[in-house]
Amino acid sequence: MSEERGSQSVRSVRGSAIRDLLAITERPGVLSLAGGLPAPELLPTVRVAAAAEAALGSPAALQYGVTTGAPALRDVVHARESAKLGRDAGAVVVTHGSQQALSLLAQALLDPGDVVIVEDPGYIGALQAFDTTRARVVGVPMDADGMRVDLLRPILERGGVRIVHTVSNFHNPGGATLADERRRELARLADEFGFWIVEDDPYADLRFAGSTVPPVAAHTDRVLRLSSASKIVAPSLRVGWMHGDAGVLALVERLKQGADLCGSSLTQAIAAELLADTDWLDDHIATIRELYGERAKALHAELTEAFGDRLALTRPEGGMFLWGEFADEVDTAALLPAAIDAGVAYVPGAAFAVRRDLTRALRFCYTTSSPGDLREAVRRLATVL
Amino acid sequence: MSEERGSQSVRSVRGSAIRDLLAITERPGVLSLAGGLPAPELLPTVRVAAAAEAALGSPAALQYGVTTGAPALRDVVHARESAKLGRDAGAVVVTHGSQQALSLLAQALLDPGDVVIVEDPGYIGALQAFDTTRARVVGVPMDADGMRVDLLRPILERGGVRIVHTVSNFHNPGGATLADERRRELARLADEFGFWIVEDDPYADLRFAGSTVPPVAAHTDRVLRLSSASKIVAPSLRVGWMHGDAGVLALVERLKQGADLCGSSLTQAIAAELLADTDWLDDHIATIRELYGERAKALHAELTEAFGDRLALTRPEGGMFLWGEFADEVDTAALLPAAIDAGVAYVPGAAFAVRRDLTRALRFCYTTSSPGDLREAVRRLATVL
Numbered sequence: 001m002s003e004e005r006g007s008q009s010v011r012s013v014r015g016s017a018i019r020d021l022l023a024i025t026e027r028p029g030v031l032s033l034a035g036g037l038p039a040p041e042l043l044p045t046v047r048v049a050a051a052a053e054a055a056l057g058s059p060a061a062l063q064y065g066v067t068t069g070a071p072a073l074r075d076v077v078h079a080r081e082s083a084k085l086g087r088d089a090g091a092v093v094v095t096h097g098s099q100q101a102l103s104l105l106a107q108a109l110l111d112p113g114d115v116v117i118v119e120d121p122g123y124i125g126a127l128q129a130f131d132t133t134r135a136r137v138v139g140v141p142m143d144a145d146g147m148r149v150d151l152l153r154p155i156l157e158r159g160g161v162r163i164v165h166t167v168s169n170f171h172n173p174g175g176a177t178l179a180d181e182r183r184r185e186l187a188r189l190a191d192e193f194g195f196w197i198v199e200d201d202p203y204a205d206l207r208f209a210g211s212t213v214p215p216v217a218a219h220t221d222r223v224l225r226l227s228s229a230s231k232i233v234a235p236s237l238r239v240g241w242m243h244g245d246a247g248v249l250a251l252v253e254r255l256k257q258g259a260d261l262c263g264s265s266l267t268q269a270i271a272a273e274l275l276a277d278t279d280w281l282d283d284h285i286a287t288i289r290e291l292y293g294e295r296a297k298a299l300h301a302e303l304t305e306a307f308g309d310r311l312a313l314t315r316p317e318g319g320m321f322l323w324g325e326f327a328d329e330v331d332t333a334a335l336l337p338a339a340i341d342a343g344v345a346y347v348p349g350a351a352f353a354v355r356r357d358l359t360r361a362l363r364f365c366y367t368t369s370s371p372g373d374l375r376e377a378v379r380r381l382a383t384v385l
Numbered sequence: 386m387s388e389e390r391g392s393q394s395v396r397s398v399r400g401s402a403i404r405d406l407l408a409i410t411e412r413p414g415v416l417s418l419a420g421g422l423p424a425p426e427l428l429p430t431v432r433v434a435a436a437a438e439a440a441l442g443s444p445a446a447l448q449y450g451v452t453t454g455a456p457a458l459r460d461v462v463h464a465r466e467s468a469k470l471g472r473d474a475g476a477v478v479v480t481h482g483s484q485q486a487l488s489l490l491a492q493a494l495l496d497p498g499d500v501v502i503v504e505d506p507g508y509i510g511a512l513q514a515f516d517t518t519r520a521r522v523v524g525v526p527m528d529a530d531g532m533r534v535d536l537l538r539p540i541l542e543r544g545g546v547r548i549v550h551t552v553s554n555f556h557n558p559g560g561a562t563l564a565d566e567r568r569r570e571l572a573r574l575a576d577e578f579g580f581w582i583v584e585d586d587p588y589a590d591l592r593f594a595g596s597t598v599p600p601v602a603a604h605t606d607r608v609l610r611l612s613s614a615s616k617i618v619a620p621s622l623r624v625g626w627m628h629g630d631a632g633v634l635a636l637v638e639r640l641k642q643g644a645d646l647c648g649s650s651l652t653q654a655i656a657a658e659l660l661a662d663t664d665w666l667d668d669h670i671a672t673i674r675e676l677y678g679e680r681a682k683a684l685h686a687e688l689t690e691a692f693g694d695r696l697a698l699t700r701p702e703g704g705m706f707l708w709g710e711f712a713d714e715v716d717t718a719a720l721l722p723a724a725i726d727a728g729v730a731y732v733p734g735a736a737f738a739v740r741r742d743l744t745r746a747l748r749f750c751y752t753t754s755s756p757g758d759l760r761e762a763v764r765r766l767a768t769v770l
Contacts, residue, residue, distance in 0.1 A: 048651075052438070056430045062622075063423070132643050
């Protein structure tokens, strides 16, 4: 049910299949469901320009900043995360997107030979970060309720597990959300075995159906929780953060000094202003949710109409991705060039495989296409499959 | 004459003494010569605000970007660096300040047990980046002409040397510039022994006396050359870069995907516009040079008047730092608390020591103080010493 991926040399780090693909899918005429980008029409250019101008009233916005992040930004993040948890969120370090949080945590917590448990299919950014250590990456399958937490105990009993990584809400690429009872069980296991849970939660605010489930971090303090302004404000602010245990975060701060000294005072000032303006932010997030909800529904309907029972689909309650798995012998990686020739792109499941055979699976991103484009993309896909 | 610093565990990375100090020296009333910041009054807030507004005319400025950096920015950097070298600058990767370039190169090139040669006193950011690998860091002393390149051969003949790191112009903290003949000899040694030179050159444009020396990279292609917009435009753009060998840079790109996915499209668009506007940039750099030149001269004169032959000083031809060494038994680290009580701060030499005893040495930064403040700072220092 689970198996190690094999330790990797620092020099054999895998490239991201997705980022390599992006170059191809940006070919004119291709309707790309392969990316993982926020809808460009909702990026708040006017609001950011105003915040930039305000911040640049002081030269401090152009100067070096403190390694842990601008105090005003850390304060608003702390308040935001404490509200989500229903308790004090602990220490906060602002990172260069939550990708840097993954990278620094991998450096801080993992020694060669340590075991990291990830979901399978896995989030590629996390796999890349863990691959640069010489830790052993072990995949655990998911179902419609997220990671199969019931499969963890035998792996934990073999020893050496240092981190369990989970994208708890609207998994990338799997689409599923970790069920409440599984979150509580994962927290109990962390308390019992003493590993760290890395709860990677960039999509929590993008829920457009169902109801909010409390974070894993609501149930134990053995969680380093990651989130980001990328999906609710803008990726190019490069403002992510992690919060939790002060001891781990002090080590992360030292490692961040060596990694890049500090983040951008300018983009952190912009992020602090926009995240603190809750009236604007709540409205903005509501707009994103509504658009993504419509698009997710449209894509699900089109795929169901085109492929019926041949294609098992997640029904996302939020986030940016829809995951599908064909019932018949389809090799989604082998078919991709033909799909691109037909003018449509997706990411083959194999790109996310830790150990499972995901040959028949594929990931769609619905955020950047209108319902009309989604309909046309599925029509093109059907001509190839 | 040289000795290894000892390999370091990833978990025992040293904090930056300087950054820890900054918290103290920001106490009101302290005249700080301890920092390493650009003069805030020269940070181009109005020009950056205009560039930000222009960039934000397109949502692309808020979207994810490519890992290697925005093409427009890479183009202007490539042209700029090729002009400095008098030949094609090779591949370019934009990094989050040149600190990230150091960190990624350390990951890309160093295995446990490899040897890295650095100058002693050393640049703290480089020491931190190398400390996170398990490489052995070996220090080579400097004199008024920079690194004692004549001491390298016996170390190289012992084998295992993978990188020689040098801050070739206006060394931080040592103030010296690597002499032309030493640059040529270092290049010859790289060709003979096959190591990589990391030429860390953020201050080249800040020359206010003497004449330009061609980069080490003008003499061999075994150089990864690093520079940055931090000292000529603004640190908070977090735009640094490296250029050189395409094979090494391809590996760096993969590692950057895992480290932080990509830089900020917004700050890269701003940097591209300002670096390409050579009329503005040349004027702006000339203004910085003039101001720093005046301040360096003023500080040198005040220190000479106050301490005479007791304090041996570098006479910087550019950059941001002046290095001093007392002739008598002075412990600059032990005296720092008394200096701060007297209202003046500096960085003790010991903070930069790789292996040498730098107890009597200290680093001054002159960029952020007026001549009047420099005079008063030296007066306060003299009361303590």
